Amino acid sequence: MSGHKLLFSGLKLWTSGSSKWIDRLHHGVNRTGKAPFSSCNPKVCIVGGGPAGFYTAQALIKARQDVEVDIYERLPVPFGLVRFGVAPDHPEVKNVINTFTQTAKHSRCSFYGNVNVGEDVSVEELQRAYHAVVLSYGAEGNRRMGVPGEDLAGVYSAKDFVGWYNGLPSCRELGPDLSCETAVILGQGNVALDVARILLSPLDILKKTDITQPALEALAESKVRRVLVVGRRGPTQIACTIKEIREMVNLPDTRPEMVAAEFEGITEALKDLPRPRKRLTELMLKTALGIPDEKEQERRTKASRIWGFRFFRSPVEILADPDHKKTSGIRLAVNRLEGSGETARAVLTGEVEDVTCGLVISSIGYKSLPIDPSVPFDSSKAIVPNSMGRVQQAAGLYCSGWLKTGPTGVIATTMNNSFDTGRSVVEDMDSGTLDVSAGKPGSQSISALLDKRGVKPVLFSDWEKIDAVEVRRGEAIEKPREKLLTVEEMLLEARK
Structure with missing residues (x-):
C-alpha cells in the first residue's frame, strides 16, 4: 500500500471531526510549495522525526496556511520506526516514507536531525522559541x-x-x-x-x-x-x-x-x-x-x-x-x-x-521514557498525561504517537492519533487558547543556541546525501539499501 493510499484511508476513517478541519486537510495544501515567512506566523516545534512527528507536521501544515513547523530528531536520520522497526521483508510498509519526504520538503517545514532534546536543548528553551511544542519522540525504552x-x-x-x-x-x-x-x-x-x-x-x-x-x-x-x-x-x-x-x-x-x-x-x-x-x-x-x-x-x-x-x-x-x-x-x-x-x-x-x-527474546512492549523534568510524565502508564494530545497542566505543550497513547496499533493508528493532536493544536490557535499574536523566533534562536553549544544539526538535504550513499551501497550487492550503522558514518556523509 502506498503512503498516499494509507493517508487516504486514514482520512476516510476520520469523518467524525469538524467539517472545517476536514475541509482544511483537503484544501489547505500550498500548491506552489511556497509560503510567505513572517515573524508573526505561528511556529510549532515537533520533537521526534518518526511517523507520529511527520503525521503531526503534515496535519498542521495542511490545516493552516501560515503555520511553520520544525521537526527535531535525535539521530541524523529521519523516519524512526519506519526505518528501524519495520521488518526488512515488509518493504511495502516503508512506502509511507514518500509521504513523509513530501512533508519534510514543504516550504513551511524544516527537519533538524542530530539534535538531542533534553540534552542539547531543553523543552523549556523550545517553549520560549515556539508557540507550541509537540512531543512525538515515541517509546525507546523496554518493558x-x-x-x-x-x-x-x-x-x-x-x-x-x-x-x-x-x-x-x-x-x-x-x-x-x-x-x-x-x-x-x-x-x-x-x-x-x-x-x-x-x-x-x-x-x-x-x-x-x-x-x-x-x-x-x-x-x-x-x-x-x-x-x-x-x-x-x-x-x-x-x-x-x-x-x-x-x-x-x-x-x-x-x-x-x-x-x-x-x-x-x-x-x-x-x-x-x-x-x-x-x-x-x-x-x-x-x-x-x-x-x-x-x-x-x-x-x-x-x-x-x-x-x-x-x-x-x-x-x-x-x-x-x-x-x-x-x-x-x-x-x-x-x-x-x-x-x-x-x-x-x-x-x-x-x-x-x-x-x-x-x-x-522478550516482546512484551516498548516503553516511553521521560525527556525533561519540566514535562509531566505518568511512570506507571509510561505516557505523558494528556487530553486529546494536550499535555495536562502545561499550556502550549502537546504530544502524539506512542508517547500519547502507549505502544499500540499499526502505522495507520499512529496517523490518526497524530492527526487528532494536530487538530487540537489548530483548535487552540483558532480559539485563542494558544496565543499566536506575539511573534516567536522559532528555529532562529534555537539554531543560535545549538551553534553556541557546538551542535551541528543535520538538515533534510543532508539526510538525502546519506540516503543516496545507502542506496548506492545496496545496489552494489543487489539490495534496496545498505544502511550506515554508526552516527559517525552518517555525519561524515551528511557533511560532505
Whole structure:
C-alpha cells in the first residue's frame, strides 16, 4: 500500500471531526510549495522525526496556511520506526516514507536531525522559541519482564533485537548468540512474529532486503532451528494480525508445531467472534489441527525448521547454565483464563513447565521514557498525561504517537492519533487558547543556541546525501539499501 493510499484511508476513517478541519486537510495544501515567512506566523516545534512527528507536521501544515513547523530528531536520520522497526521483508510498509519526504520538503517545514532534546536543548528553551511544542519522540525504552535471570546472556528485548537487524546505531554491538537450537519469544504481537520470521527465514529471502550485512552474516551462521512464540492468554486473545500468521504458515522450509489441547473449545467459540478475529482464529485452527493436503504434507516433511505458538504461559524465571553465565532455558507458569474475549484474564494454576532454550527474546512492549523534568510524565502508564494530545497542566505543550497513547496499533493508528493532536493544536490557535499574536523566533534562536553549544544539526538535504550513499551501497550487492550503522558514518556523509 502506498503512503498516499494509507493517508487516504486514514482520512476516510476520520469523518467524525469538524467539517472545517476536514475541509482544511483537503484544501489547505500550498500548491506552489511556497509560503510567505513572517515573524508573526505561528511556529510549532515537533520533537521526534518518526511517523507520529511527520503525521503531526503534515496535519498542521495542511490545516493552516501560515503555520511553520520544525521537526527535531535525535539521530541524523529521519523516519524512526519506519526505518528501524519495520521488518526488512515488509518493504511495502516503508512506502509511507514518500509521504513523509513530501512533508519534510514543504516550504513551511524544516527537519533538524542530530539534535538531542533534553540534552542539547531543553523543552523549556523550545517553549520560549515556539508557540507550541509537540512531543512525538515515541517509546525507546523496554518493558522489563520482572523475573529472575532476565539479565543473563542470551536474553534480549525484541526492541533491541529488531534494532540490531535494522541498523539502529545503539543496537549495533548487540551481537546476539544464535548458537542454540531453540529460541523462545515472549509475547504474540506482530513484532514477536517479525522476530520469529527473521530467525527462520531462508537467507535467499533476506539477502534481497535492507537487513544489515552483520545481521545477515550472523543469521547465516545461526543454529536456531525451532522458535516458540509464547503468550499468557489463549488463541482468541493473540495480539498479532492475520497477515503475520499467514506469513509464518507459508514460510519456506518450516513447519508448524502446536499443542492440540490448547485449542480445546475454540471451534465452539468461533461463532461469537468478530469477523477479523474469527478469520485469524480459523487460520490458526487449520494450521494446528487441520489435516494437510498431500503437497503441504510433503512440504512439512522436508522442512528443517519449526515454529509454533504456546498459549496460557507466563515467564517465571530464566534458567541459567551450570556456570550461571548464560541462558539454558525458561520456566513458564501455566495459566487458565477467567472470562472470555478481549477482556479475559490469565490466572495462575500453580503448575510450571521448563523449556530448554539458549535464546529468549522478550516482546512484551516498548516503553516511553521521560525527556525533561519540566514535562509531566505518568511512570506507571509510561505516557505523558494528556487530553486529546494536550499535555495536562502545561499550556502550549502537546504530544502524539506512542508517547500519547502507549505502544499500540499499526502505522495507520499512529496517523490518526497524530492527526487528532494536530487538530487540537489548530483548535487552540483558532480559539485563542494558544496565543499566536506575539511573534516567536522559532528555529532562529534555537539554531543560535545549538551553534553556541557546538551542535551541528543535520538538515533534510543532508539526510538525502546519506540516503543516496545507502542506496548506492545496496545496489552494489543487489539490495534496496545498505544502511550506515554508526552516527559517525552518517555525519561524515551528511557533511560532505
